[in-house]
Amino acid sequence: MEIKEKVKIPGLDTSVKTLVILDRKDANALGVNPLDRVVLSKGRKKITCVVDVDDGTLVDSGEIVISNEVVKVLNVKEGDAVDVSRRGELISKKYIRKKIDGGVLNYKEYYEIVKDIVQRNLNDLELTSFIISMYIRGMAIQESANLSMAMVNVGDKLSFGKRVVDKHSIGGIPGDKTTILVVPIMTSLGYTMPKTSSRAITDPAGTADREEVMFNVDLKLNKIKKIVKKTGGCMTWGGSLTLSPADDLIINIERPLRIDSVLLPSILSKKKAVGSKYVVIDIPTGPEAKVKSIREAAELYSKFKRIGWKMGMDIVGASTFAYQPLGHAIGPALEAREALENLMNPSTPDLVAKATGLSAMLISHIEHIPFKKARERAMDALISGRAYKKFVEIARAQGAKVLDPKKIAVGAHKKDIAVRASGYVNYISNRTIVTVAKIAGAPFDKGAGVYIHKKLGDRVSRGDTLMTVYSNSASRLDEAVSSSSGAFKIGRKPKLPKDVLLKRFAR
């Protein structure tokens, strides 16, 4: 059953992006009810749309109102004729229901769901139910691998040979700009590192948010291929790519809900899709990080290792110290500046130690050499300036915007926060600092954020500046500053946590 309708275009920008409104008579003729789906076609172009039904106020029989998204996809204008037919039930909805009800899904079932996510056949309610059920029900190793491979196979795939390396931090430490150092270190040493990153979900800045301050991160797949072939690496945003395209659609729902339900498949599918063979997983560990203990980190690492293995990837990993922000800067522009400064002149101890340490884990594993020796190679790449040179080469290939740290624009408004009593910095609340940076406007306001002047163990005197808050909104700045109490704990005597900076896990 198919009917012809004349399109009407009132300029609808709806949240259900692909909405059509049918006259009730036509809806009955097609046999569709509100919330059913119809397929509109014009020549070879097709799109699935959500139906709303009207009783003669908006459309007459023979007419169909279409939203702007539909106009764009079908490339039609007012009065054009389109074919409209009813779409059958999606099999993927059954599989989502199976997951909700506690079932275990196989590869084919995940493939159907992921395909329908990417083709926008599933609406936000269906996608949300899937995400929440994944979050609550969880997934075993094989199931995670099934979902991960489904996410990979629904999208495009890249391939750059055997020595393709990658890195991922599971997050939870503010100010982690390590990737911006690791990519040039590894590529300057001859490895291939096609690094795609995401934007912030629950943090004040994701790696793509930081990088975007300095160069373009929103690149097409062909451009990425060219850049990686030429320079050996790239630093791009994974979201607009057709590599594991379901990932960002899922994140779009997860972000406002503050849910992180497909953590491992989301990460590993992106790595697999760019053709990575060796991946280092960074698991920040601390009282306010996502992962609280080295034991918990080891368990998580083991899952990465096992799922990755089923996907044909070789994974190493470490628990890293997350009792305080990494370096001093939190927020896209502030962090970009700090990363750049350290590429030019490695000077922030924890940042340099972490970047060279993670790089060395990959090198040591691939080359079968001791970690210590591998670390020397990474450090040498950084100190010699070869990594910086490589960074500039990649950044230029990606259309560099600002590569002078002094010219990176930070928030127009700023306020210093001073310490009230003298003593030692014994605790820094990552969570409070994240809240302050987010209230200040990060990551959407790129100049917003926090600069930490004192770190764990530092001696402070009454009146010293502990941190400076930046924002481009005066009102947000005020609110952020007033939310900053509890960010630092000052004690009379120094008291440092015993955890190590980098705890490598045995393979």
Add this chain to the structure above:
Amino acid sequence: MEIKEKVKIPGLDTSVKTLVILDRKDANALGVNPLDRVVLSKGRKKITCVVDVDDGTLVDSGEIVISNEVVKVLNVKEGDAVDVSRRGELISKKYIRKKIDGGVLNYKEYYEIVKDIVQRNLNDLELTSFIISMYIRGMAIQESANLSMAMVNVGDKLSFGKRVVDKHSIGGIPGDKTTILVVPIMTSLGYTMPKTSSRAITDPAGTADREEVMFNVDLKLNKIKKIVKKTGGCMTWGGSLTLSPADDLIINIERPLRIDSVLLPSILSKKKAVGSKYVVIDIPTGPEAKVKSIREAAELYSKFKRIGWKMGMDIVGASTFAYQPLGHAIGPALEAREALENLMNPSTPDLVAKATGLSAMLISHIEHIPFKKARERAMDALISGRAYKKFVEIARAQGAKVLDPKKIAVGAHKKDIAVRASGYVNYISNRTIVTVAKIAGAPFDKGAGVYIHKKLGDRVSRGDTLMTVYSNSASRLDEAVSSSSGAFKIGRKPKLPKDVLLKRFAR
């Protein structure tokens, strides 16, 4: 922080009903990001809206685009000034997260969530996560009572004294038009029965869908009060009422997802809100019903009983025979016709037995008389015509449309389905019949549905009509008919299920 903006009204009918679009500069000044909420106010009118941010293509600084819903609530016109301020975080989002994470919520926490559902502060993603987490995590008795009372107290409440009775079927049997007989039976016997019903969720017809064929069911609260005071009862749709108003908002999300997560609170809050004291719960039981065994029905009844008790209601209940549709008719108009015919002349055995049986359970419990005697009273009310007289009185008070069964319009197209081999009807698939009726267009197409000519145990000869399918859409009719195989199983020898028509549970 509050800024003044001039409204622009392009005629946006968005799915996120209360959407505003701000210029990026203004958004930064307010300190809001996309998906944040702002409060718009004009005089004493206020509304919470979802923010989208634009870079100068749709709005300039000082302007705000508002969707039609916002226009309506604030009663503004193009160019009017409104005050815009940022809204703080909702505490209810924390409680939803607590439920997702497996926590148990108290009354206050549910109250916050329900209040924010009703005030439209929670968006569809948040509401979906709440519903799915309730479905997966479940609720203990006290928690269900907490949610139920929160649902009651967020809305309006009615009160009609002590002898207020109610009835609810948990559904799962097609063609259940019992309520249309029970209300007039009970009210003709002097009880008060302010019955509100819902529209179909997963069935071809809900009681409100059936009733709407004969009289108006969409009444205002004041009108209901008047009608109940005058006639002793009513038969209305609960959805547009402000009685437990969260219920239908939740159902709007549940329906497309085919999830039924707040079954008991949804039912009991509606009963409590109309002031019901005695409630009979009908639990249809059969191989294709929601409830498969009498044991399972007894467990469900026990939950109703205990939650109801905590809410100050006295509940009786029964498992009822659901191995085949009730009566012959499935679909709003067909069912209305059958109910009406039985009020005028009680002739459909299972329908009459069920309606008088459920009525008798209430009577026996309230009056402390034996069930058998109570049933005689109910039967007498029906056979004497007093119940029919009462029905007409209530229907007229509700603006009767059609009260002559012959004048009830059923689907314009129909098709008979004949039996291929002679024998006995040994099985009827409720699920297949529901599917056929829904494909035919029920409940949206009121005339669509199925009429069953043969029931369990009937002897059939090759060529006899088993059922007739009705629809107002020729294409839907064809599709429905082609989905009807497997609706009946015919055997050489008769084979009847042993379950009883009405299994009353001990109090």
